[in-house]
Amino acid sequence: MRIPLSQILSNIPESEKKDFRSLNKTLFKDLNKACIIVDDDPTGNQTVYDIPLLNSWTVEILVEELKQSPAFFLLTNSRSLSPEKAAIVYKEIAENIKKASNIVGKAVSIISRSDSTLRGHFPLEPSTLQNTLGLKGAVTVFIPVMFEGKRITLNDTHFIEDHGDLIPVNETPFAQDHSFKYSNADLKDYIQEKSNGAIKASDVFSFSLKAIREKNTEELTQDIINLSNGTYCIFNCINYTDLDKISQVLLNAEKKGKQIIYRTSSSFVPSYIGLPPKGLLDVSEILTSDSNHGGLTIVGSYVKKSSDQLKEALKLFNKDTIIEVDIEKVLGDNSKAYIQSLISFIDTKIKEEHSIIVYTSRKLVTGNTTASTINIAASISQALVNIVNGLTIRPKYLIAKGGITSHDLATKGLEMKRSKVIGQIMPGIPVWEMGTDTKFPKLPYIVFPGNVGTNKTLKEVITKLK
Numbered sequence: 001m002r003i004p005l006s007q008i009l010s011n012i013p014e015s016e017k018k019d020f021r022s023l024n025k026t027l028f029k030d031l032n033k034a035c036i037i038v039d040d041d042p043t044g045n046q047t048v049y050d051i052p053l054l055n056s057w058t059v060e061i062l063v064e065e066l067k068q069s070p071a072f073f074l075l076t077n078s079r080s081l082s083p084e085k086a087a088i089v090y091k092e093i094a095e096n097i098k099k100a101s102n103i104v105g106k107a108v109s110i111i112s113r114s115d116s117t118l119r120g121h122f123p124l125e126p127s128t129l130q131n132t133l134g135l136k137g138a139v140t141v142f143i144p145v146m147f148e149g150k151r152i153t154l155n156d157t158h159f160i161e162d163h164g165d166l167i168p169v170n171e172t173p174f175a176q177d178h179s180f181k182y183s184n185a186d187l188k189d190y191i192q193e194k195s196n197g198a199i200k201a202s203d204v205f206s207f208s209l210k211a212i213r214e215k216n217t218e219e220l221t222q223d224i225i226n227l228s229n230g231t232y233c234i235f236n237c238i239n240y241t242d243l244d245k246i247s248q249v250l251l252n253a254e255k256k257g258k259q260i261i262y263r264t265s266s267s268f269v270p271s272y273i274g275l276p277p278k279g280l281l282d283v284s285e286i287l288t289s290d291s292n293h294g295g296l297t298i299v300g301s302y303v304k305k306s307s308d309q310l311k312e313a314l315k316l317f318n319k320d321t322i323i324e325v326d327i328e329k330v331l332g333d334n335s336k337a338y339i340q341s342l343i344s345f346i347d348t349k350i351k352e353e354h355s356i357i358v359y360t361s362r363k364l365v366t367g368n369t370t371a372s373t374i375n376i377a378a379s380i381s382q383a384l385v386n387i388v389n390g391l392t393i394r395p396k397y398l399i400a401k402g403g404i405t406s407h408d409l410a411t412k413g414l415e416m417k418r419s420k421v422i423g424q425i426m427p428g429i430p431v432w433e434m435g436t437d438t439k440f441p442k443l444p445y446i447v448f449p450g451n452v453g454t455n456k457t458l459k460e461v462i463t464k465l466k
Contacts, residue, residue: 001167001168001171002162002165002166002167003159003165003166004164004165004166005154005161005164005165005166005238006164008154008155008166009238011210012209012210012213013210013213013214014213015213015239015241015242015245016213016241016245017241018241018245020241020244020245020247020248021240021244021270021271021274021275021276021277022274022276023248023274024244024247024248024251024271024272024273024274025273025274025275025276026274027248027251027252027255027274028070028251028272028273028274029070029274030255031107031109031251031254031255032106032107033106033107033108033109033254034066034069034070034071034072034106034107034108034109035070035071035072035108035109035111035269035272035273036071036072036073036074036097036108036109036110036111037071037072037073037074037111037113037269038073038074038076038090038093038110038111038112038113038125038129039073039074039075039076039113039114040076040077040078040079040086040112040113040114040115040120040121040125041075041077041078041079041080041115041403041404041406041407042075042077042403042406042407042410042447043266043403043406043430043447043449043452044073044113044114044265044266044269045073045266045269045421045430045432045447046148046266046424046428046429046430046447046449046452047146047148047266047267047269047270047424047428048269048270048275048421048430049275049278049421049422049423049424050420050421050422050423051069051071051072051073051420051421052065052069052072052073052418052419052420053072053073053075053418053419053420053421053432054072054073054074054075054417054418055075055410055411055416055417055418056417057074057092057093057096057097058096059096059099059100059103062096062097062099062100063100063103063104066100066101066104066106066108067104070273071269071273073113073421074093075407075410075411076089076090076093077403077404077407077408077411078090078120078121078125079114079115079119079120079121079179079180079403079404080404080407081121083121083124086121086124086125087121087124087128090124090125090128090129090132091128091132093129094110094128094129094132094133095132097110097133098132098133098134109254109260109262109272110129110133110261110262111262111263111264111268111269111272112125112126112129112261112262112263112264113264113265113266113269114144114263114264114265115144115174115265115451116144116145116146116149116151116265116266116267116451117151117160117169117172117174117175117451118144118158118169118174118175118180118182118190119174119177119179119180120180121180122194122263123140123191123194123195123199123232123263125263126140126261126262126263127140129261130261135259135261136229136230137229137230137259138229138230138259138260138261139224139227139229139230139231139232139233139258139259139260139261140230140231140232140233140260140261140262140263141233141234141235141250141260141261141262141263141264142187142191142232142233142234142263142264143234143235143237143243143246143262143263143264143265143268144158144187144263144264144265145158145237145238145243145264145265145267145268146265146266146267146428147238147239147240147243147267148266148267148424148427148428148452149427149428149449149451149452150162151169151265152166152237152238152239153187153234153235153236153237153238154166154209154236154238155208155209155236156186156187156188156206156208156234156236157185157186157187158185158186158187158190159185160172168185169185170182170183170184170185171185173303173304174303174451182194186201187204187206187234188201188202188204188206188234189201191204191232191234192204199232203231203232204231204232204233204234205227205231205232205233205234206233206234206235206236207220207223207233207234207235207236207246208236209236209237209238209242212235212236212237212242212245212246213242217245217248217249217252218252220245220246220249221249221252221253221256224249224250224253224258224260225253225256225258227258240267240271240277243267243268243271244271246271247268247271247272247274250272251272266428278423280423280424280425280426280427281422281423281424281425281431283464283465285422285423286397286422286425286431286444286446286465287396287397287444287465288442288444289396289442291394291395291396292353292396293350293351293353293393293394293395293396294321294349294350294351294352294353294354294355294356294395294396295350295355295356295395295396295397295398295399295462295465296346296350296355296356296357296358296395296397296398296399297313297355297356297357297358297398297399297401297458297462298357298358298359298384298387298388298398298399298400298401298405298409299313299357299358299359299360299401299402299405299458300359300360300380300381300384300400300401300402300404300405301401301402301403301404301405301450302360302362302402302450303402303450303451305450305451305452305453305455306401306402306450307362308455309401309453309454309455309456309457309458309459310359310362310401310458311455312455312456312458312459313357313458313459313462314357315459316357316459316462316463317355317356317357320349321349321354321355321356321357322356322357323342323345323346323356323357323358323359324359324360324361325342325358325359325360325361325380325383325384326338326361327360327361327363327380330379330380330383331376331379335383339383339386339387339390340390342358342387343386343387343390343391346358346387346391346393347391347392347393350391350393350395350396351393355396355462355466356395357462358384358387359401360380360384381404381405381408382408384405384408384409384413385408385409385412385413386413387413388409388413388414388439389412389413389414389415389439391439394440394443395440395443396444396465397443397444397445397446397465398414398440398443398444398445398446399446399448399458399461399462399465400445400446400447400448401448401450401458402448402449402450403449403450406447406448406449410432410434410445410447413439414434414438414439414440414443414445415437415438415439416434416435416437416438417435417437417438418435418437419432419433419434419435419438419445420432420433420435425446425461425464425465426453426457426460426461426464427452427453428449428452428453429446429447429448429449429452429453429457429461430446430447431444431445431446431447432444432445432446432447433445446461446465448461
């Protein structure tokens with residue numbers, strides 16, 4: 001059901017026109033905390049720049065990063081894991097953060113970053129962090145808005161905006177995700193649904209958009225402080241002015257001693273740490289080397305939007321620069337030889353200055369059981385990893401389409417341990433600079449989420465990099 005945004009906003013006051021972001025930067029610095037964003041896939045840095053990305057979280061690594069970085073991401077890729085494995089990962093991360101924080105003598109704020117379309121292990125991940133860190137009295141703040149992808153929360157309901165109309169997220173294909181299916185767009189009901197009733201919708205505290213815009217920050221801060229220990233609360237907001245004010249209120253509450261665990265999507269991170277807005281990257285900022293090789297695009301995501309974007313992008317390529325990975329051959333007895341033939345072909349084409357697009361066939365292959373389906377998906381993902389890992393010629397750039405695909409190609413294919421997000425090439429599409437210890441140091445790596453952009457956005461990004 002589509003609802004006109006203007007109709008809902010008719011009785012709500014306008015946002016205050018204040019620069020809350022600048023004050024947030026000062027407040028965050030005054031807290032003398034580091035912000036660690038524990039990300040369940042590699043796309044959560046799609047709104048920030050000049051922030052480190054780590055693929056490992058040993059105590060030693062965390063100690064070094066806490067000494068030098070006020071904010072950084074830990075890339076867990078837990079959205080691709082079972083709930084049981086995700087819980088193990090998050091418990092380990094929390095234990096190591098606690099040890100590293102004590103060694104350095106620096107407090108931390110934890111953001112459990114996840115998907116703006118409500119897919120992910122929730123409330124498992126933030127509750128695991130909370131319990132392991134010993135923050136049993138903390139309030140859990142749930143803010144899944146991501147304005148770059150037109151995901152907003154209004155009247156407690158999470159929407160995707162489309163040409164001025166609002167579509168409840170439970171009416172989109174994302175709600176039918178085979179691993180994270182849900183039926184409620186009302187966030188109170190969603191929390192009850194995903195907690196299997198352990199958290200009642202009636203117990204979730206909501207900050208309405210009207211209250212956020214009409215109350216001053218001191219009043220809203222006191223509202224946060226007054227929340228009972230263990231409360232879940234949600235915030236309605238439709239733009240960065242709303243969110244920056246909310247972040248200021250939360251920072252003030254922390255400054256006054258309130259313990260908070262955050263479960264958010266991407267827009268909250270720059271708002272909370274007070275990162276000034278930055279425009280899209282120019283091509284000259286991305287392609288800084290003199291490479292005359294072709295670029296490489298790999299599409300692994302199966303969501304409908306990715307397939308629609310792929311269809312448009314293929315129009316840019318000739319038949320001899322398009323590779324459709326044959327799933328049956330990947331799963332067959334001669335898989336190794338087949339993958340090697342693809343690697344040799346890509347190396348040759350890239351060296352000859354031809355850009356290549358590689359994609360997995362759009363037919364979804366499943367097994368007889370959930371476990372066998374997961375194994376098939378893992379084999380397909382591993383094939384893409386082996387392709388990147390086997391390359392001997394450095395491409396001009398590498399675009400990875402899809403969250404799990406992006407993570408696996410970076411961490412396994414390119415053997416990334418630490419990199420840096422330098423900005424966005426298009427709204428919601430981050431560009432990483434690979435670290436010196438990767439397969440191709442300084443390689444521009446474009447992380448293209450499966451659920452971002454219009455049907456033509458992938459085509460536009462590839463065209464921009466020509």
